[in-house]
Amino acid sequence: MKRLIMLGLLGLSTCKQELPPVEENPSTCPIPGNGLGSAPSTARTPVESTALTRRLLGPDEEGREPVLVRFRQHTGVQAASAPLLRQALVERMGGQVKYHWRGLSMLAARLSPLAREALAHEPEILSIEPDHPVHALGLTSPHPSGSPGEYTEGVKRVQAPEVWDANGDGLLDPGAPTGEGLKVCVIDSGIDDRHPELRGPYLPGQGLGKDFIDGDDDPKDQDENGVWGGGHGTHVAGIIAAQLGMGGWVDPTDSTLHPNGVVGVAPGVTLLVARVLDTQGNGAMSDVIEALGWCQQQGARIASLSLGSTQAGAADKDAFDAAWAAGMLSISAMGNAGNDDPDNPPPEVYPAAYASVLAVGAVDSEDQHPSFSQLGEHLSLVAPGVGVLSTTLVGDAFSEVEAEGELYSSRGLAYAGRGQYTGTLLDCGQAASASSCPETACDGFVAFVERGTLPFADKVRNVQAQGARAVIIANNDPAAAEGSFTLGNPGDWPPVVSVSQVTARALVGRLGRPVRVELKGSDYARRSGTSIAVPHVSAAAALLWSARPGLTRTQVRDFLERSAKELGPPGRDPAFGFGLVQARAALELMAKELP
Structure with a gap:
């Protein structure tokens, strides 16, 4: 029997849709450009009459x-x-x-x-x-550069910029350790390989990925219907290897984000991606064992595992022991079920509890122990794990639905247009045709749509043709929340959100009244958990190893542990292990002892 593994940060549920014939109806209103909440301009740029x-x-x-x-x-x-x-x-x-x-x-x-x-x-x-006739011109290619504004608090607290940008000018210092030459294997939920921050360290089709859920070489965090998961593996990968100057889409209203995005702890590494968790964050230990072997075959020296099981097993212990014996350093999460009851501790999490695995816990922005981070005598190191900023699914949107001063829980559909629109809420049923909304007007309204068998894209096009400038879709599963849905492809979509049945019932009472729908997003997000602490340590190990490729996994682990910043009692303790990982201090200790 396959043993399930658990992950603290899960995606939302998804459902497969049937695709019945679409009713053909003529559009009654022009469909606006990208649905940013206002009618399209009728102005045209003058052109020559030929x-x-x-x-x-x-x-x-x-x-x-x-x-x-x-x-x-x-x-x-x-x-x-x-x-x-x-x-x-x-x-x-x-x-x-x-x-x-x-x-x-x-x-x-x-x-x-x-x-x-x-x-x-x-x-x-x-x-x-x-557009006008133009001649193409070439560009020069100086040294990789970005901005110190990309250095997140987590990256700075583990001293990464002090290793590869000592003067803080936003340029990678020539010859400085960046993780170059090292392969780090991320065993997780897969990644969003569309993210610009990850296109340097991970290139699709180059043999760097393996999907143990779908059994192919494309480890996207995506199910068989094309619906994306929660972005957990993408967040982890960005902490390790996000690139200078390669920013994705940044919400201009988010003052915490630099326009260039973020940079990882070890921006020079090559990422291997092994997908072993489905879009709900669940998987089987047998897949983890298989992935561990694949990582070794591909030449990875570090395996980063932001996952765990509450059940120990001889098979997986043997697998991790064998990886250690073969020279690989496996790094895994302590778990997020911590409590303050010493008489009733949570179950230990594996593989972190195995001696052959370096176990990582979390600390907050004040270097304090967060209550969720599990304690244990086997804890080795801690790293930032509360509100850590990193990459997430491209175009991941955050939505708001407001009616008469009250906010309702909602979730944006993949590919939906960003922006906001306030208009009268009209009941359009299941939006099965371009005449499904009552009393429509081309100057705009908010369409309230029931979920059914028709594809979401067709529903939205039908209500757009009647003048809708934003769409609210009610999930029809009484046991589910908002759902995790997609419009299928990029396009000129308006803001489109889904709501639960509970919220839908409340919104029915708002029909005929003004409702505001807003969709704003970013290719970046903040997450918490020991899962998020792990990649900081994995990348710090890569910096150390890239400086001295001849080090053994025992030496790398030893230098990281002995150079850590103590946060608790002297020596190793169950809340902080040896302390907060410090990349520069580890390199200095290595240089002192191995001149």
């Missing part, structure tokens, strides 16, 4: 106009991945890319007026202007 100009430079049938988009220049390592980021940004706004000049910070695209207006506020954008 057939060629109309075809190339005039608006298309959906109102998209051709433009040239200029971006901030990227340099060094990030220059290779910047074109992918640019195209993804434009397509996320519903744009159609016509040409993409790989050697330039520029692309040609068609954008709706609303999309163009929204894109103009992105920090990556230098300018957007009407």
